[in-house]
Amino acid sequence: MAEKKTKYIFVTGGVVSSLGKGIASASLGLLLKKRGLNVNIIKCDPYINVDPGTMNPFQHGEVFVLDDGSETDLDLGHYERFLSQNMTKDNNVTNGQVYFTVITRERRGDYLGATVQVIPHITEEIKERIRKPAKVNPDTDVIIVEIGGTVGDIESQPFLEAIRQMALENEPEDTLFIHLTLVPFISTAGEVKTKPTQHSVKALREIGIQPRILVCRTAVELAEQIRKKIGLFCNVPSKYVISAIDVENIYEVPLLFHKEGLDDAVCNLMKLDVPEPDMSEWDEMVIRIKNPMGRVKIAICGKYVYLKDAYKSIIESFIHAGAENNVQVDLIWVSSEEIKQNGAEKFLSDIDGLLIPGGFGERGVEGKIESIRYVRENNIPFFGICLGMQCAVIEYARNICGLEDAHSYEFYADLKNPVIHLMADQEGVTNLGGSMRLGAYRAKLDNSSKSFRAYGAEEISERHRHRYEFNNAYRNLFADKPFMLAGLSPDGRLVEIVEVINHPWFVGVQFHPELKSRPVESHPLFRDFIAATVEYNSKKNDKIVTERQLGDTEYEIIKRLQKE
Ligand code: GLN
Numbered sequence: 001m002a003e004k005k006t007k008y009i010f011v012t013g014g015v016v017s018s019l020g021k022g023i024a025s026a027s028l029g030l031l032l033k034k035r036g037l038n039v040n041i042i043k044c045d046p047y048i049n050v051d052p053g054t055m056n057p058f059q060h061g062e063v064f065v066l067d068d069g070s071e072t073d074l075d076l077g078h079y080e081r082f083l084s085q086n087m088t089k090d091n092n093v094t095n096g097q098v099y100f101t102v103i104t105r106e107r108r109g110d111y112l113g114a115t116v117q118v119i120p121h122i123t124e125e126i127k128e129r130i131r132k133p134a135k136v137n138p139d140t141d142v143i144i145v146e147i148g149g150t151v152g153d154i155e156s157q158p159f160l161e162a163i164r165q166m167a168l169e170n171e172p173e174d175t176l177f178i179h180l181t182l183v184p185f186i187s188t189a190g191e192v193k194t195k196p197t198q199h200s201v202k203a204l205r206e207i208g209i210q211p212r213i214l215v216c217r218t219a220v221e222l223a224e225q226i227r228k229k230i231g232l233f234c235n236v237p238s239k240y241v242i243s244a245i246d247v248e249n250i251y252e253v254p255l256l257f258h259k260e261g262l263d264d265a266v267c268n269l270m271k272l273d274v275p276e277p278d279m280s281e282w283d284e285m286v287i288r289i290k291n292p293m294g295r296v297k298i299a300i301c302g303k304y305v306y307l308k309d310a311y312k313s314i315i316e317s318f319i320h321a322g323a324e325n326n327v328q329v330d331l332i333w334v335s336s337e338e339i340k341q342n343g344a345e346k347f348l349s350d351i352d353g354l355l356i357p358g359g360f361g362e363r364g365v366e367g368k369i370e371s372i373r374y375v376r377e378n379n380i381p382f383f384g385i386c387l388g389m390q391c392a393v394i395e396y397a398r399n400i401c402g403l404e405d406a407h408s409y410e411f412y413a414d415l416k417n418p419v420i421h422l423m424a425d426q427e428g429v430t431n432l433g434g435s436m437r438l439g440a441y442r443a444k445l446d447n448s449s450k451s452f453r454a455y456g457a458e459e460i461s462e463r464h465r466h467r468y469e470f471n472n473a474y475r476n477l478f479a480d481k482p483f484m485l486a487g488l489s490p491d492g493r494l495v496e497i498v499e500v501i502n503h504p505w506f507v508g509v510q511f512h513p514e515l516k517s518r519p520v521e522s523h524p525l526f527r528d529f530i531a532a533t534v535e536y537n538s539k540k541n542d543k544i545v546t547e548r549q550l551g552d553t554e555y556e557i558i559k560r561l562q563k564e
Helices: 021-034 075-083 095-108 118-136 157-169 195-206 224-234 250-260 262-269 280-290 308-325 336-342 365-377 387-399 450-455 472-479 524-539 547-563
Strands: 007-013 039-045 092-094 142-147 175-182 213-218 241-245 294-302 327-335 353-356 382-385 406-408 417-421 437-445 459-466 483-488 495-500 506-509
Touching (some): 007 021, 021 039, 039 075, 095 118, 195 213, 224 241, 241 250, 250 280, 280 308, 294 308, 294 336, 294 524, 308 327, 308 524, 327 336, 327 524, 336 365, 353 365, 353 524, 365 382, 365 387, 382 387, 382 524, 387 406, 387 417, 387 472, 387 506, 417 472, 437 495, 450 483, 506 524
Parallel strands (some): 039 142, 175 213, 294 327, 382 506, 406 417
Antiparallel strands (some): 437 459, 437 483, 483 495, 495 506
């Protein structure tokens, strides 16, 4: 049998950044996958960092951690969510990795005295990495390669040169360049402007890349004559000038692209003889998102509340969980520092649930702890993620177990009661890159826990990114309290989930569930958290039977079950 030939689609961006290349690539990937093709996506990041793991979320947004523990660009989150497919370290190529490999080889003497240059050494390494997923899985039909940055950036030039060469080395129908650009609407002139697109395509053509499809981001429908004009100046037939009008939510983008004929255009140009995509499941999900039957208000209390990209996957997870519960989730962003200054009640009195996300560093921690106390005492559903769980443990140790000075070793080294601590084998690790527990780990659930009810399974696998853990020396402190170690590592050594039992829904997890939520399959914990907030919301004005009474009964039942 002839070996399958993998085709490559290169997606570049022009005019401005933040046009949604990641979502465009993921959307095209989904359409091709729904046509029956075996698809993979690579993100090429032109920065010199080896990975975004050490980059400030203020600058770079969330770090998306994969099962294999690699810390990657947040676009990989879009790829996983749209394709319902797990990525690996091979799906994110950075300039830093490329240079690191080439320089390491040079130091080893592998180049036998040759002058090491961008062309061919850097470009060969880039091509090698772009081809790698197809080597790992020879069944791959199409690899979409998203080139980060904007055409014209100095940094991305080696990548553009490498993909230019790949087009030269393959049959014409085996590579395809798609350029995503902006066609701005100038309100004072009352018209759209094509010049920026012309310029960015010109810049691409100067380096030898002729895009075959233009995807034009636009606020208004592009008239036929505009598409013709863009096509004429950019040397692209107007039928391949696709208008990508702004949509309300990102999950509409694949449906819009299909309507505009993007996947048809790709299949024509690449001679892919495949059926129409079946988008019914996706369609249904979008309809549910757009037609909620109610709404709940969730507060997110964190440090980077002014930068939503730092919490990208959490925001998406709430959209998925809302869709599954048929409600709209309104997120209220509360700065933990403001809570510290002005008290929790001022910000949280009318919420239906609180989420404390992951984070690093001491700033704002006291505000988070205070907000957890508030929702615990007021029976408002709570979900703590990573640092959020650690804060919940501290709060409980302080306010219920009476350890007033309980804290995390992350913030103070000379603590008397470090209820959150380094594991013994981590002490002495000082190098920030690569010293964390990263990637997928299995956990076993207590079958009387809310988490078990959510997952419907005794064993789970979730992704981690943290350095500190629940301190086992304090397990006894919590043992006689309505506080459950609901999930442990399979060897029982690490606490992965804690729950407060006499509370309607109080769950803290040491891992990052948001990294595994998918639009067509919400993460079970997000789903049940939202279900609890819906219940809380509907009971808010009818407190004849209080949640605390309900919780107490449940607690008694659970304790009895545990004894049996
Ligand atoms: N800073 C904490 C730790 O390293 C939590 C990390 C996180 O929330 N991702 O353990």
